[in-house]
Amino acid sequence: xxxxxxxxxxxxxxxxxKIKRVAKRIKQGMDEGHSVVTVVSAMGKSTDKLVELADEIxxxxxxxxxxxxxxxxxxxxxxLVVMALKELGVDAVSLTGWQAGIVTEEVHxxxxxxxxxxxxxxxxxxxxKAVLVAGFQGVSEDGNITxxxxxxxxxxxxxxxxxxxxxxxxxxxxxxxxxxxxxxxVKKARQLGSISYDEMxxxxxxxxxxxHPRAVEFAKNYNVKLVVRSSMENVEGTIVEEEATxxxxxxxxxxxxxxxxxxxxxxxxxxxxxxxxxxxxxLAEEGINVDIIIxxxxxxxxxxxxxxxxxxxxxxxxxxxxxxxxxxxxxxVRHESSQSKVSIVGxxxxxxxxxxxxxxxxxxxxxxxxxxxxxxxxxxxAVVPEKDMIRASEALHTxxxxxxxxxxxIELAKQA
Amino acid sequence: xxxxxxxxxxxxxxxxxKIKRVAKRIKQGMDEGHSVVTVVSAMGKSTDKLVELADEIxxxxxxxxxxxxxxxxxxxxxxLVVMALKELGVDAVSLTGWQAGIVTEEVHxxxxxxxxxxxxxxxxxxxxKAVLVAGFQGVSEDGNITxxxxxxxxxxxxxxxxxxxxxxxxxxxxxxxxxxxxxxxVKKARQLGSISYDEMxxxxxxxxxxxHPRAVEFAKNYNVKLVVRSSMENVEGTIVEEEATxxxxxxxxxxxxxxxxxxxxxxxxxxxxxxxxxxxxxLAEEGINVDIIIxxxxxxxxxxxxxxxxxxxxxxxxxxxxxxxxxxxxxxVRHESSQSKVSIVGxxxxxxxxxxxxxxxxxxxxxxxxxxxxxxxxxxxAVVPEKDMIRASEALHTxxxxxxxxxxxIELAKQA
Numbered sequence: 094x095x096x097x098x099x100x101x102x103x104x105x106x107x108x109x110x111k112i113k114r115v116a117k118r119i120k121q122g123m124d125e126g127h128s129v130v131t132v133v134s135a136m137g138k139s140t141d142k143l144v145e146l147a148d149e150i151x152x153x154x155x156x157x158x159x160x161x162x163x164x165x166x167x168x169x170x171x172x173l174v175v176m177a178l179k180e181l182g183v184d185a186v187s188l189t190g191w192q193a194g195i196v197t198e199e200v201h202x203x204x205x206x207x208x209x210x211x212x213x214x215x216x217x218x219x220x221x222k223a224v225l226v227a228g229f230q231g232v233s234e235d236g237n238i239t240x241x242x243x244x245x246x247x248x249x250x251x252x253x254x255x256x257x258x259x260x261x262x263x264x265x266x267x268x269x270x271x272x273x274x275x276x277x278x279v280k281k282a283r284q285l286g287s288i289s290y291d292e293m294x295x296x297x298x299x300x301x302x303x304x305h306p307r308a309v310e311f312a313k314n315y316n317v318k319l320v321v322r323s324s325m326e327n328v329e330g331t332i333v334e335e336e337a338t339x340x341x342x343x344x345x346x347x348x349x350x351x352x353x354x355x356x357x358x359x360x361x362x363x364x365x366x367x368x369x370x371x372x373x374x375x376l377a378e379e380g381i382n383v384d385i386i387i388x389x390x391x392x393x394x395x396x397x398x399x400x401x402x403x404x405x406x407x408x409x410x411x412x413x414x415x416x417x418x419x420x421x422x423x424x425x426v427r428h429e430s431s432q433s434k435v436s437i438v439g440x441x442x443x444x445x446x447x448x449x450x451x452x453x454x455x456x457x458x459x460x461x462x463x464x465x466x467x468x469x470x471x472x473x474x475a476v477v478p479e480k481d482m483i484r485a486s487e488a489l490h491t492x493x494x495x496x497x498x499x500x501x502x503i504e505l506a507k508q509a
Numbered sequence: 510x511x512x513x514x515x516x517x518x519x520x521x522x523x524x525x526x527k528i529k530r531v532a533k534r535i536k537q538g539m540d541e542g543h544s545v546v547t548v549v550s551a552m553g554k555s556t557d558k559l560v561e562l563a564d565e566i567x568x569x570x571x572x573x574x575x576x577x578x579x580x581x582x583x584x585x586x587x588x589l590v591v592m593a594l595k596e597l598g599v600d601a602v603s604l605t606g607w608q609a610g611i612v613t614e615e616v617h618x619x620x621x622x623x624x625x626x627x628x629x630x631x632x633x634x635x636x637x638k639a640v641l642v643a644g645f646q647g648v649s650e651d652g653n654i655t656x657x658x659x660x661x662x663x664x665x666x667x668x669x670x671x672x673x674x675x676x677x678x679x680x681x682x683x684x685x686x687x688x689x690x691x692x693x694x695v696k697k698a699r700q701l702g703s704i705s706y707d708e709m710x711x712x713x714x715x716x717x718x719x720x721h722p723r724a725v726e727f728a729k730n731y732n733v734k735l736v737v738r739s740s741m742e743n744v745e746g747t748i749v750e751e752e753a754t755x756x757x758x759x760x761x762x763x764x765x766x767x768x769x770x771x772x773x774x775x776x777x778x779x780x781x782x783x784x785x786x787x788x789x790x791x792l793a794e795e796g797i798n799v800d801i802i803i804x805x806x807x808x809x810x811x812x813x814x815x816x817x818x819x820x821x822x823x824x825x826x827x828x829x830x831x832x833x834x835x836x837x838x839x840x841x842v843r844h845e846s847s848q849s850k851v852s853i854v855g856x857x858x859x860x861x862x863x864x865x866x867x868x869x870x871x872x873x874x875x876x877x878x879x880x881x882x883x884x885x886x887x888x889x890x891a892v893v894p895e896k897d898m899i900r901a902s903e904a905l906h907t908x909x910x911x912x913x914x915x916x917x918x919i920e921l922a923k924q925a
Binding site for chain 1 (some may be wrong): 525528529559562563565566567570571573574575577578580581584585587588589591592593595596602603605607608629652653654
C-alpha cells in the first residue's frame with residue numbers, strides 16, 4: 094500500500110465546511126487504497142488574529158514565544174480535520190510537530206528540519222489510520238517548539254514525504270496547478286502538465302507564489318515527486334519532478350513578472366577593489382534586497398553601478414547612499430521608478446543559446462525599452478517599464494509557444 | 510529563595526490588558542525575591558469558541574481530538590504572558606503541559622496526573638526566569654496530549670506546588686477569598702481568614718465554586734498550602750491548610766446552598782436485596798447524579814425510596830423509572846420540584862453532636878419545611894423549599910455566629 098503525503102493551505106481549511114471537504118478528499122485517498130498523511134496549515138485568518146494579540150502586548154515579541162503562540166493555529170486544524178474524518182467513519186489521528194517527530198535546529202521563526210523520527214507516524218499508518226500532521230512546526234533537541242518560517246507547511250509535507258519515502262506529495266492550493274504565466278494577467282496562460290525542480294525554483298523565486306522555494310529545494314534534494322493541484326476542483330494538477338517528461342520540446346516553460354521595481358544608478362564611483370562591497374554591504378545591513386546588479390566602466394576610469402530594488406525600499410536606499418556620500422565617493426545617484434521585471438524560465442535554455450536574443454527581439458518589436466538584463470542557466474530576466482509589463486509578457490508568451498491551444502482547452506474542459 | 514506557585518483563571522487573563530496586569534503581579538513576586546511558577550487558563554471565552562468549531566463538525570467529538578483542540582487555549586495565554594513579562598524587563602519562559610513534564614494517565618478529557626518531571630522547569634527557575642505553565646493539560650506515557658477535566662488548571666497549580674515543594678500555591682480568582690456563604694445572597698457573609706482542606710472540600714462539593722474539589726484533595730494529600738485571593742485587588746485572601754488556625758472556636762465554618770433540587774419518591778418497591786441497586790443503576794447508566802437518598806419501610810413490608818436530583822434531570826429520570834415499571838415493581842412515583850439544599854460545614858461538628866439538632870431547631874423557628882436530610886462528619890444538609898432557601902440560610906448564618914462583625918468590617922476596609 095503506497096503512502097501519499099498531501100498538504101492543504103490556510104484557505105483550503107478556512108472554515109468548518111472547507112474542513113469537511115478536506116476530510117472527504119482524504120477519505121477518497123484512503124478508499125483508493127493509499128496510506129494517507131495530510132499536513133494542514135492554520136485556518137484562514139487565524140494566524141493573523143494571533144499576531145494581533147501579540148501586537149497588543151509588545152512591538153518586539155520574543156521569537157520563542159511567537160512560535161509557542163502561532164503553532165496553536167495548526168494544532169486547532171488537525172484536531173478538527175480528524176473529527177470530520179471520524180464523522181465520515183474514517184479512523185484518524187492528529188499529531189503536532191513534536192508528536193510527528195519533526196526535529197529542527199534550535200532556531201525560532203525560521204528553523205530548518207534536521208531529522209524526522211517517523212516511528213509514531215508509521216505506527217498509526219500501520220494501524221490503518223489517516224494521519225494529520227500540523228504544518229509549519231517542529232521541536233528542537235532541547236524540547237522547544239519551533240517554526241519553519243514562510244511556506245513552512247509545504248516544507249513539512251515535502252520533508253515527511255522524503256522521510257516516509259512516499260509515492261508523491263500533493264500540495265493542494267487555490268489554483269489548479271502551475272501555469273506558464275499568471276492567468277490573472279496573461280489571458281492565454283495555460284496550466285503545465287509537468288515542470289522540473291529547477292524550473293519551479295526559478296518560478297518560485299520569481300514570485301509565482303504557488304510553492305515556497307525551500308519546499309521545492311527539499312523536494313529536489315530528496316527526489317520527492319510534487320503535485321500542485323486544486324483543493325476545490327477534482328482536476329489534474331502539475332507534476333514537479335526531476336525530468337519533466339511532457340512538453341520537452343518547449344525551450345521556455347514559464348513566464349514570471351514582478352511589479353514595483355525601481356532601478357537605482359550610482360554614478361562615477363572610484364574604480365577600487367572594495368567599491369562594490371562597500372555599496373552593497375551598506376544596503377544588506379539594513380535588510381534591503383537587491384536583485385539585478387550591473388557594473389559599467391566610464392570613459393574616465395570611474396565605475397557606474399546600477400541595481401534593481403523593490404520600490405518600497407527606495408526612500409531608505411536613497412537615504413543610505415546619500416548618507417554615505419563621503420565614504421563611497423560617487424558623483425551622483427539617479428533612479429527610475431515604475432519599472433517591472435519580466436522573466437522567461439526553462440531548462441531547455443541551457444542547450445539553446447539564442448533564447449536571450451529572441452527575447453530581446455520580441456521586446457524590440459513591441460517597442461519595449463529594456464533597462465537591465467540578468468541571466469541564469471535556465472532563466473532570462475529583463476527590467477522593463479511597468480506600463481509595458483503585461484504587453485511584453487503576452488508577446489513573449491505567444492512567441493515562445495506557451496499559449497493555450499484550442500485542443501488543450503477542450504481536454505481541460507473534459508477533465509473538469 | 511522560596512518557590513511560589515500561582516494560578517490565574519480564564520477571566521483574569523480575558524484580554525491583553527488583563528494579561529499585562531497578570532505580568533505585573535508576577536513581576537511583583539519576582540521582585541520580592543521568589544522563584545515564581547505561574548499556571549494560566551485559556552483566555553476568557555476562547556475555549557467556548559473552540560468548542561463551537563468542534564460542534565460545527567460533529568455532535569460526538571473524539572475525546573483525544575478535543576484535548577488536542579482545547580489545549581491550544583492555554584498555550585496561547587502562556588506565550589502572551591511571557592511577552593508581557595519581557596516587555597517589563599523580566600526574563601521568562603513558557604512551557605506547555607508536556608514541556609513542563611506533567612505526565613497523566615492515558616485518559617482523555619478527565620485524566621489524572623501520575624507524575625511530574627520537574628527538571629526542565631527547575632532548570633529555568635535556576636536561571637532566574639519566571640516560568641509560565643499551561644494549565645489543564647498533560648501528556649500520557651504514549652505521548653498523547655491529555656486534559657485534566659473541570660478545574661484542571663487549579664489541579665495543575667497544586668500538583669506543581671507539590672512537586673516543587675513550593676512555599677504556597679495561590680489561586681487568583683474573581684473573588685477576594687472563601688466566604689462563610691455566597692455574599693451575593695447572604696448579605697452578612699464574610700471572608701474567612703483560613704479554612705481546613707476538609708471544610709473546603711465539603712464547600713467545594715456543595716457548590717461554593719471557588720476551588721475545584723480535585724485540586725483541594727490534591728493539596729490535602731500533598732499538604733500544599735493554598736491561598737485563594739483576588740486577581741483584581743491586592744488584599745489578603747483565604748488560606749486553606751491542614752489546621753485552620755484562626756476561628757477555631759467556630760463549630761460551623763461555612764454555609765452553602767444549591768437551587769434547582771427536585772425530590773423524587775418511588776413508592777412500595779419490593780423489599781428485596783437488589784431493589785436499591787436496580788433503581789440507582791438505572792439512573793447511573795444514564796449519567797444522572799443522585800445526591801441524598803432516603804429509604805423507608807412501609808407498613809405492608811414494602812419500601813419507599815426518596816432521592817434528590819438536579820431539576821434539569823427530572824424528565825429523563827421519570828421516563829427511566831416509568832419505563833422500568835415492570836422490572837422495578839413499584840406502585841407509584843411522585844416528585845416535588847422547586848426545592849433547594851442548604852448545608853452547614855465545619856470540622857468542629859465532629860466533637861459537637863448537637864449541631865444537626867440546632868440546625869433543625871432554627872429551621873423550625875423559621876417555619877421552613879425540611880424535606881430530606883443528609884449528614885457527613887463535617888456537614889449537615891437539608892432539602893428545603895426553594896422559596897425559603899435564602900431566609901433559612903441567613904437565619905443559620907446568624908445562629909452559628911458566621912455574620913460579619915462591625916470590627917471586622919472596619920479591618921477589611923483598612924486592608925483594601
